[in-house]
Amino acid sequence: MTELMLRNGTVFDPLNRVRGEKMDLAIRDGRIVETASSKAKVIDASGMIVMPGGVDIHSHIAGSKVNSGRILRPEDHEKDVEGRTSITRAGVGYSIPSTFTTGYRYARMGYTTVFEPATPPLKTRHTHEELDQIPIIDKACFPLFGNNWFVMEYIREGRLDECTAYIAWMLNATKGYAIKIVDPGGVEAWGWGRYLKRLDDEVPHFAITPREILRGLCKVNKLLGMPHAIHVHTNNLGNPGNYLTTIETMDCVSDLASGGKPIIHITHVQFCGFTGNSWLNVGSGAPEIAEYVNKHDHVTLDPGQVIFGDTTTMTADGPFQFLLHKLSGNKWVNVDVEGETGAGIVPFHYKRSNYVNAVQWGIGLELMLLVKDPWKIYLTTDHPNAGPFTSYPKVVTWLMSNVARGRVLARINKNARRRLDLPGIDREYSFEEIAIVTRAGTAKSLGLRRKGHLGVGADADVAVYNINVSSIDPSRDYEIVRKALANAAYTIKNGEIVVKEGEVVATPTGTTYWVDPKVSNDLMQQTTASLSAKFEEYYTVRMANYPVEESYLESSTRIEAHAEV
Amino acid sequence: MKEIILTVKKTLSVPVECSEISPNSLAGKTLEQIRAMKVWEGNRSTRLEEIFYVKEQGGNASEGLTVRIVGDASGIRKIGHRMAEGSMVIEGNAGMYLGEEMSAGSITLSGNAGAWLGSKMKGGTIEVNGNAGDFVGSSYRGSRKGMKGGTIIIHGDAGTEIGCWMRNGTIRIKGGTGMFPGMHMSNGTIYIEKDCSGRTGAQMTGGRIVIGGHVPAILPSFNIEEVRERVKVGEEKITGPFYVFTGDLNEDGNGKLFINVTKNSHLKWCEEYLEL
Numbered sequence: 001m002t003e004l005m006l007r008n009g010t011v012f013d014p015l016n017r018v019r020g021e022k023m024d025l026a027i028r029d030g031r032i033v034e035t036a037s038s039k040a041k042v043i044d045a046s047g048m049i050v051m052p053g054g055v056d057i058h059s060h061i062a063g064s065k066v067n068s069g070r071i072l073r074p075e076d077h078e079k080d081v082e083g084r085t086s087i088t089r090a091g092v093g094y095s096i097p098s099t100f101t102t103g104y105r106y107a108r109m110g111y112t113t114v115f116e117p118a119t120p121p122l123k124t125r126h127t128h129e130e131l132d133q134i135p136i137i138d139k140a141c142f143p144l145f146g147n148n149w150f151v152m153e154y155i156r157e158g159r160l161d162e163c164t165a166y167i168a169w170m171l172n173a174t175k176g177y178a179i180k181i182v183d184p185g186g187v188e189a190w191g192w193g194r195y196l197k198r199l200d201d202e203v204p205h206f207a208i209t210p211r212e213i214l215r216g217l218c219k220v221n222k223l224l225g226m227p228h229a230i231h232v233h234t235n236n237l238g239n240p241g242n243y244l245t246t247i248e249t250m251d252c253v254s255d256l257a258s259g260g261k262p263i264i265h266i267t268h269v270q271f272c273g274f275t276g277n278s279w280l281n282v283g284s285g286a287p288e289i290a291e292y293v294n295k296h297d298h299v300t301l302d303p304g305q306v307i308f309g310d311t312t313t314m315t316a317d318g319p320f321q322f323l324l325h326k327l328s329g330n331k332w333v334n335v336d337v338e339g340e341t342g343a344g345i346v347p348f349h350y351k352r353s354n355y356v357n358a359v360q361w362g363i364g365l366e367l368m369l370l371v372k373d374p375w376k377i378y379l380t381t382d383h384p385n386a387g388p389f390t391s392y393p394k395v396v397t398w399l400m401s402n403v404a405r406g407r408v409l410a411r412i413n414k415n416a417r418r419r420l421d422l423p424g425i426d427r428e429y430s431f432e433e434i435a436i437v438t439r440a441g442t443a444k445s446l447g448l449r450r451k452g453h454l455g456v457g458a459d460a461d462v463a464v465y466n467i468n469v470s471s472i473d474p475s476r477d478y479e480i481v482r483k484a485l486a487n488a489a490y491t492i493k494n495g496e497i498v499v500k501e502g503e504v505v506a507t508p509t510g511t512t513y514w515v516d517p518k519v520s521n522d523l524m525q526q527t528t529a530s531l532s533a534k535f536e537e538y539y540t541v542r543m544a545n546y547p548v549e550e551s552y553l554e555s556s557t558r559i560e561a562h563a564e565v
Numbered sequence: 566m567k568e569i570i571l572t573v574k575k576t577l578s579v580p581v582e583c584s585e586i587s588p589n590s591l592a593g594k595t596l597e598q599i600r601a602m603k604v605w606e607g608n609r610s611t612r613l614e615e616i617f618y619v620k621e622q623g624g625n626a627s628e629g630l631t632v633r634i635v636g637d638a639s640g641i642r643k644i645g646h647r648m649a650e651g652s653m654v655i656e657g658n659a660g661m662y663l664g665e666e667m668s669a670g671s672i673t674l675s676g677n678a679g680a681w682l683g684s685k686m687k688g689g690t691i692e693v694n695g696n697a698g699d700f701v702g703s704s705y706r707g708s709r710k711g712m713k714g715g716t717i718i719i720h721g722d723a724g725t726e727i728g729c730w731m732r733n734g735t736i737r738i739k740g741g742t743g744m745f746p747g748m749h750m751s752n753g754t755i756y757i758e759k760d761c762s763g764r765t766g767a768q769m770t771g772g773r774i775v776i777g778g779h780v781p782a783i784l785p786s787f788n789i790e791e792v793r794e795r796v797k798v799g800e801e802k803i804t805g806p807f808y809v810f811t812g813d814l815n816e817d818g819n820g821k822l823f824i825n826v827t828k829n830s831h832l833k834w835c836e837e838y839l840e841l
Contacts, residue, residue, distance in 0.1 A: 075708030330709075 003028045003036045003494055006462065010469050012431050013052060014440040015453035019432050020469055022467040027460040030494035034456055039205035043470060043497075047468040048489055051435050051460030052452050053112030054392075055442040058267050058302055059232075059383040061102050062116050062130035063141065064123040065314045066342040068335045069096045069384070071347055073312055088504050095311040095384040096469050099133035105390055105505045107136040110463025110488035112442070112510075113451055115229060116141040117180055117267065117470050118316045118448030121148075122541075124174040125548050131512055133556040136491075136498050138451075138461075140513040142231055143174045144316050144341040145217060146181035147188040149206075150534065156208045156214035163216065164223045165527035168517040172223075173547035175514040175556070176229040178446075179221050182316040184213040187342040188321040191259050197236050209236050218253045218263055225561040226516040227447025229265045229300065233272075238320045240276040243285025248290050250299045257298030267291035268304025268382035270364040282356055283419050286366035293371050301359060301371065302444055305364035305385025305395050306357065308348045308408075315385060318342035327496045339349065350387070352408075358416030360386075361408075366420065368399055368426045372434040376443065392438070392487035399429040399437075404478040428475055431467075447559075448513070460495040463488050512553050518559040569599065571617040572713035573657070579607035580660065581616055585645040586730075588630040588651025588670060596621055616641070634659075636700045639679065645672050648689065664691045667715070682726065686734065688715040699724030699743070702736050712736070712753065717771045717823070725762075725783030728755045731772060735799060750820065756798045760828075768813050775803060779828045787812035787822060789835045796823045808832060 006025040011018050026036035027189030060066050070077070073096060080093030082101055107116055114134075119127040131139045145151050145167065154163035167179065185203035186196040187410040192204045199211040215231065221230045230253075250266060257263050266272075273289055276282040293299055313324060318334055323342020325332035328348060336343040350357040364386070371377040379396070383389040397404040409423055417423065429437075443452020450459045466479060466489040467474075474481045487502025498506045528543075529533040535543035550556050567593055582605040585591075591599055598615035612621070616635075617780075630651040638644065639658035648667040655663075658676035668687040673694075680698035683691050685705065697719045702712035703726060711730030718737045725743035728736050731750040741759035750772045760778035767784060775796055787810040795804045808821040822830065 075704070075710075078708075247715045277669070394739050490784075 004296075004460070004492065004495060004497075005036045005042045006050060006464065007039040007042055007046050009016045009436035009464060011050045011454065012435040012453040014432055014436045015444065016455045018454070023249070025454060025462065025491070027462075027495045030496075032415065032454055032456055032458045032460050037164055037432070043052060043490060044462070045464050045490075047466075048468045049431060049469065050454075051110070051463050051465070052105070052439045052443070052454050052458070053493065054110050054464050055439045055448065055452050055492065056106070056111055056114040056383075056389065057265075057378050057442040057446060058117045058304075058380045058542040059389050060116060060314055060385070061114055061134060063119045063127035064339075065118075065335050066096060067126070067130065068333055068343075069312050069314050069345045070098070072331065072333050073347060076312060076347070085180060085504075087507060093388070093390075095388045099130050099387075100135060102133035103510075107491050107493070107504060108487060108502055109390070109392060109547045110437055110465065110491050111137065111484060112461035112463070112493050112500075113138045113328035113490065114526050115139065115177065115446065118182060118343075119143050119174065119176065119180075120316070120336040120341045120343070121170055121174050121176075122339040122539075122546075123336065124176065125128065125552070128175060128512065128548055128553055132509075134510070135507040136510055137506075138510040138513065138557075141174075142178045142180035143170060143176035144180050145170075145181055146184040147186070147215060147342070148340045149188075149538070150531070152185070152188070152203065152208050152213060155212055156206060156290055160216065160219055160223070162524055162527045163518045163532075164563060165222045165523045166531065167220055167523065168222060168224060168519045169528060169531070171514070172516050174546050175512065175550070175553060177513055177515050178231050179217055180231045180233075180316075180354070181214065181217060182233040182341065183235050183237065183319065183418065184210040184232075186210065187318055190301070190322075191342070192226050193318060193448070194275045196243075197239070199235060199245065199252060202416070202500065205419050214249065214252055215256065218256050221294050222256065222263065223565050224314045224519075224563045225560060226515060226517065227264050233267055233315065233317060237272045237317055237466070238323060240274045240278055240282045243273045243275055245291055245499070246272045246285070246289055250292060250296070254296060254298055255421050260297045261525030262300045262376075262445065263298050265302070267302050268380065268385065269301050269367055270304045270306060270386065271361055271382070273363045273367065274359075279356055282359055283420065284363045284366055286363045286370055287421055290367060290370035293376055299510045300376050300378070301367065302378045302382075303364040303367045304370070304380055304382030304386045306350050306361040307391040307394065308350045308361065309350050309387065310347070311387050312345060313348045313385045314343065314345040316341050316343045318344045318345070321346050324348065334457050348396065350413045352560075353411045355416050358412035362413065362416065362420035362422045363391065365398055365405065366422050366425065368437070369422075369425045374429075374433045375441045375444065376438065377437060378442045379437045390486075393452045393482045396429075396434055397474075397484055399480060400434065400474040401478040402426055402428055402475060430471065431474070433540065461493040461494055462490070464492075487535070489518060509555055511555040511557045513557045513559060515559050515561050517563045519563040519565050523565055566623055566631065567625060567635055568622040570620050570622060570633045570635060572620075573634070573638055573641075574616060574618055576637075577606075577640035579640070581606050581641045582615070582643055583616070583641050584646035586632065586634070587612075587645045587667075588632050589647075589649045590652065591632060592630050592651070597719070616627070620723075622823035637676075640676070650670070658679070658695070664689070665698070667691070672762045677721070677776065680718075680721075683712060683717045685710060686712045686715045686717070690715060691717045693717075693719045694722070696721035696740070697723040699726055700729060701727040702731055702734065703705070703729035709749070711750070728753070731755070737798070741778060747772065747820070750774075754798055757801070765821050765824075766822050767814060768816050768817040770816050771820050773821045773823065775807070775823040777803070777825050777828070780824055780832075781836075783810055783822065783824065783832065784813065786815045789838050790816065791839065792826060792836070793823070808835060
């Protein structure tokens with residue numbers, strides 16, 4: 001029985017309405033408890049901030065395209081090498097860190113849960129192999145369904161029940177956590193040499209539109225009783241004027257909402273928040289998108305905040321990546337097209353002096369600052385697409401300090417500065433709001449009941465940062481805040497101290513969450529029977545060999561969902 | 566002028582990484598400090614004195630520092646890494662990455678150099694009396710940042726992919742080279758006095774490659790422009806005549822190839838396109 005006692009920390013626990021109160025925190029056997037015995041190891045957290053461990057809702061850390069990105073970019077690793085210590089393994093960064101390094105770097109920032117948001121179902125075994133190699137953090141992955149042939153057929157024919165059963169089977173087979181939709185129908189259309197620009201364009205050979213796919217999967221998500229909403233990367237991403245597509249995407253499912261619960265999460269909105277009609281007059285659609293979100297409760301966002309510098313872009317949106325390859329002239333690879341989806345990878349350098357890049361930087365921050373309710377928007381950089389996750393502390397300082405923002409603003413492309421609303425926004429996040437956008441909000445959105453808070457019974461995933469709220473003004477002392485967030489004083493995972501003063505001191509294995517929806521036996525039998533025939537027709541693997549067995553995962557946490565069908 | 570002499574002590578069975586051996590890194594250090602410097606021998610961290618005998622010669626360091634390496638250093642990597650001043654003289658061979666990222670000063674090598682000689686170089690001069698390996702003046706694998714300035718002179722032959730992603734500066738090979746010289750290059754000059762095994766300037770977008778010897782073929786993505794009597798490399802005028810090609814058209818490139826006419830009679834067929 002291991003016990004810990006965190007004494008006198010300044011606790012921010014938004015889900016339990018604890019707003020910077022000095023209190024003690026008792027931990028026993030990996031959970032938060034009422035009190036600890038006198039034998040508990042005591043940590044003095046006085047003058048420090050205590051928050052739940054960070055929960056990242058969207059970060060590409062494992063899987064087929066992540067690994068292809070590593071292979072594509074030896075030069076990315078050369079500049080960022082970490083030697084081994086007696087506890088940690090050697091590894092490399094920078095934008096696509098090796099598996100072990102990914103775990104260490106998240107833990108150093110006080111993050112304890114990270115979700116990989118796009119895995120091609122056929123290659124998910126690989127995703128799990130990599131997730132298993134990432135130490136410390138808990139994780140999960142979202143299989144891609146937006147261009148799945150069977151899904152498109154089911155929805156076109158109105159066989160929603162069977163579609164629900166199929167997705168239940170797939171989530172079980174891939175040990176996936178949520179329904180991810182990338183450029184619905186668009187990746188398939190691109191395979192036929194066409195671009196889908198609008199929600200009502202038809203996918204060739206499937207006689208279905210992105211709108212129908214989105215609505216169909218949104219209904220399915222609800223029927224399955226999934227903990228998370230549908231996780232959507234919109235159509236028309238990366239094209240000027242696409243903020244309208246984004247608003248249309250959010251609105252196309254608004255009538256399906258009930259009870260004020262979010263039913264759609266739009267991810268890395270910065271990439272789909274452009275106004276204008278060419279790269280010369282591209283602007284920020286953040287005010288319009290934020291206005292929509294402020295008025296509607298069925299949608300949540302994450303910005304995919306741009307970080308100036310070198311990174312690697314990778315998404316299942318092959319068409320967009322091909323466009324980016326053509327625009328930038330950088331090398332690229334196209335992978336996973338033989339799976340049920342597609343993907344592209346292109347190295348990219350975001351430059352302050354570049355008009356478009358500077359506007360993109362502004363869009364992310366405008367979204368974060370203009371969406372009034374922090375429970376509706378979560379901090380991401382869409383790692384590594386807009387910047388590596390190691391930049392989160394920097395983004396926090398931009399949110400908490402007008403001065404920190406102003407310093408960057410003064411150095412960006414001046415036409416972009418003139419075009420953005422950002423210089424006129426003086427909102428500054430509080431520590432409580434930061435706790436919401438980095439852990440409480442994400443945990444709530446993902447439906448993780450024991451994460452993102454410090455109530456009794458919660459997982460003892462805790463981050464302690466050396467920030468004294470009574471003497472430090474984050475608006476002015478943003479550098480101190482950044483350093484403290486980058487190197488947690490303590491990170492506690494499942495009641496074990498894993499990081500002390502920014503150094504990894506233990507590397508336990510995290511668990512992999514997955515959702516196992518239960519549909520009625522009859523429906524499942526009927527669906528798998530017809531599916532088996534399709535497998536014979538379309539797949540290179542037998543249906544029986546397709547699923548990732550639960551025993552294949554190093555540590556598995558099954559979350560049962562009860563479907564309505 | 567002060568000189569620090571490093572004599573290789575033993576036959577090296579595993580590669581040694583010595584990125585700290587350069588005049589700017591050794592300047593201001595006592596012999597004791599130099600002997601205690603950390604180097605990697607294979608996967609083992611060791612002291613510099615385990616690899617070299619270290620001694621000092623001559624007077625005033627303020628007049629500049631010369632680092633002299635004596636013996637077979639072909640197993641020693643990254644000599645002259647980020648060198649920014651002074652000079653280095655190597656009596657023998659050197660290993661991979663000699664003069665990597667150097668920005669000023671000069672390196673003279675009497676023997677042969679390994680691969681990645683002067684990769685990512687920004688300035689200064691490297692002169693090799695023997696042969697050099699592959700990737701002379703190139704970028705790190707995968708990167709677009711090749712040699713940006715300075716001069717590399719090789720009296721013998723060089724390997725493949727020299728000047729890969731080269732952005733400026735001069736590479737002069739008095740012998741011949743392997744395939745793909747100037748691949749992806751965008752600026753600067755490569756002068757190969759003897760033969761080249763082909764695929765010259767593949768995917769180049771700018772810069773010049775002059776070949777005094779034989780080339781098996783020119784890539785089909787290059788256009789012939791003219792025949793020129795001579796071409797200037799640095800201050801020197803090289804007498805040809807030369808076929809002048811531009812490309813690589815696959816990359817919308819505007820690089821120039823100067824190919825010796827007399828040594829490449831098999832390219833005579835190109836001349837009929839000159840009038841068009």
